[in-house]
Amino acid sequence: MNPVRIPVVEKVLSANDSVAAATRAQLDALGIFSLNLMASPGAGKTSLVERTAAALKGSHPVGMVNGDTSEAAFDAERSQRAGALSVHINTGGKCHLEAAMVxxxxxxxxxxxxxxxxxxNVxxxxxxxxxxxxxxxxVLIASIPEGDDKPYKYPKMYSGVDVLVINKIDLLPYVDFRMDYFRRGVETLNPGLVTFAVSCxxxxxxxxxxxxxRSRMA
Ligand SMILES: Nc1nc2c(ncn2[C@@H]2O[C@H](COP(=O)(O)OP(=O)(O)O)[C@@H](O)[C@H]2O)c(=O)[nH]1
Ligand SMILES: [Mg+2]
Ligand SMILES: [Zn+2]
Incomplete structure (x- = not known):
């Protein structure tokens, strides 16, 4: 008899969702377009923030919230040098961001x-x-060196996102990455997913x- 566990998890997630809904309403009211950027470590999240902040800061100033598992605020500092206004969150070891932290x-x-x-995100x-x-x-970043099997191994992540950025395409000549195989996996999980192939x-x-x-913010 252990039916208590599932309701507790659901309660925590629904409390989180109500904080998230309030944040969403706040950002909408201010006319701020917002992205939850997720990826494995090293995929190029901060690099994409740097590139984006540098390109858009004149017309669309960028704010960055960076979640990391420790005190080290390297990524917030990097994005700040690229022109973003940044805040670092130390999740205290937690492996994801929660709505209250944001x-x-x-x-x-x-x-x-x-x-x-x-x-x-972390x-x-x-x-x-x-x-x-x-x-x-x-937004999910997938990077070429991670391998072409990731949609098959992490289906929840791939099926739940609105946008996919495939980063490090400059490494395609050096890595066994079958783009067709990768894209087939993505298409099965998330048909028609908006996708960009880039090199930061x-x-x-x-x-x-x-x-x-820019078109989203127009
Ligand atoms: N070759 C190559 N390296 C990249 C690219 N984007 C990022 N990197 C490198 O990948 C490493 C991790 O990048 P970072 O932005 O810190 O990833 P994060 O951990 O996801 O934030 C750094 O050494 C970056 O210079 C890319 O498009 N091509
Ligand atoms: Mg980073
Ligand atoms: Zn976690």
Missing amino acids: RDALALLPLDQIRLLIIE GNLVCPSAWQLGAQRS RTGEGLDAWFDWL
């Missing part, structure tokens, strides 16, 4: 100066997708990503 971080940002908010392909944060779109290193493909963001 709400508290937003209180530290000058939201009236921001048009685009990017929330860099590097992890498993649980972040279960936690609503209040962002308008969820060379800049290839990023204009389409910036155009998509």
Whole structure:
């Protein structure tokens, strides 16, 4: 007899969702477009934030909330150097961001100066997708060196997102990555998913990503 466990988990998630709904309403009211950026460690989340902040800061100032499992605020500092207004969240070892952490971080940002908010989630392909944060779109970065089997291994992550960015395409000549196989897996889980293939290193493909963001904010 252990029927208590499932209701408890559901209660925690629904409490989280009501905080997320309040954040979403707050951001909508301020006219801020917001992204929950998820990926494995090293896929290029901070690199994409840097590129995006540098390209859009003149027209659409970028705010960044970065969740990491420790005190080290390297990513928030990187995005700040690229022109974003940033806040670092130390999750205290937790492997995902929760809505209350984001709400508290937003209180530290000058939201009236921001048009685009990017929330860099903790590097992890498993649980972040279960936690609503209040962002308008969820974005997953897949990077070439991670391998072409990831949609098959992490179906929940791939099926739950609104946008996919395939990063590090400059490495395609050096890695056994079957783009067809990868894309077939994605298409099965999330038909018609908006997808960008980019290199944050060379800049290839990023204009389409910036155009998509601008059109969402128009
Ligand atoms: N070759 C290549 N390296 C990249 C690219 N984007 C990011 N990197 C490198 O990948 C590493 C991890 O990037 P980072 O943005 O910190 O990833 P995060 O952990 O997801 O935030 C860094 O050494 C980046 O320079 C890319 O498009 N091509
Ligand atoms: Mg990072
Ligand atoms: Zn977690």
